[in-house]
Amino acid sequence: MTGARTRPVTVTVTNYDEARFDERTCTRAGEIEGLALRPAVTWIDADGVHDTEMVQAIGEAVGIHPLTLEDIANTRQRPKIEDYRDYLYVAVRMLTPGDGEFHSEQVSLVLGKGYVVSFQEHPGDVFERIRERLRAGAGRLRSEGADYLFYALLDAIVDGYFSVIEAFGERIEAVEEEVVADPDRETLQAIYALKRSLVALRRSVWPLRDVVAELERGESPLIREPMLVYLRDVYDHT
DSSP states (O other): OHHHHHSOOOEEEEEEOSSOEEEEEEOSGGGTTTTSSOSSEEEEEESOSOOHHHHHHHHHHHTOOHHHHHHHHOOOOOSEEEEOSSEEEEEEEEEEEOSSSEEEEEEEEEEETTEEEEEESSSOOSOHHHHHHHHHTOSSGGGSOHHHHHHHHHHHHHHHHHHHHHHHHHHHHHHHHHHHHOOOHHHHHHHHHHHHHHHHHHHHHHHHHHHHHHHHTTOSTTSOGGGHHHHHHHHHHO
8 A cells, every 4th residue: 555655647648639649648747738638639658646736627627526536535435416507527436357356446537628537556457459449540549529538448447347247257157166076164154255246246336227228318517418318328228
């Protein structure tokens, strides 16, 4: 934990449209101003929330309310959505398979007019394919607005759940074989561990259904009507 607190937060600011692409990395709060909210789609991606000065600088650059910044720093929240009119704030859990368990961290997404901000607890995420598509100009990302980028990030997080579920399936099969072949005290402990993990998984995923359902209703002007069918697909996945 000490290393995580002292490690500098790296912020990647990406500005793009169909014809242009610019990607820059910032490690100091003073570098944020001027890079954000150019006349294109802006994606600000922060790989940590422990540096309050950096989080504050991002908030000031795009106009994020102090209460939202508090929520971003508080990484023990259930998935939720809040509409501040000028922007939408969504907190979700990003899950990745681990050794016998799964790793869970909070990702905060902020969708505003022409921009998306993503805050993660640690480096490493499920967004690399999105970065590659933006750099290569592949697919629809470069020709769409910020709401499509917002959808793509949310969809990548939900898709990551499937790899966790597959890992659980393999663990369950292994425990079933032990139960049939030669059950012992360790088998019982493995069953209890699986149960705890599945409960934690449900707590991370289940509230997300309500979040996506609210997005899908299309009540925010920040989400264009053509995007609703994509959000409906994310809802089906959850």
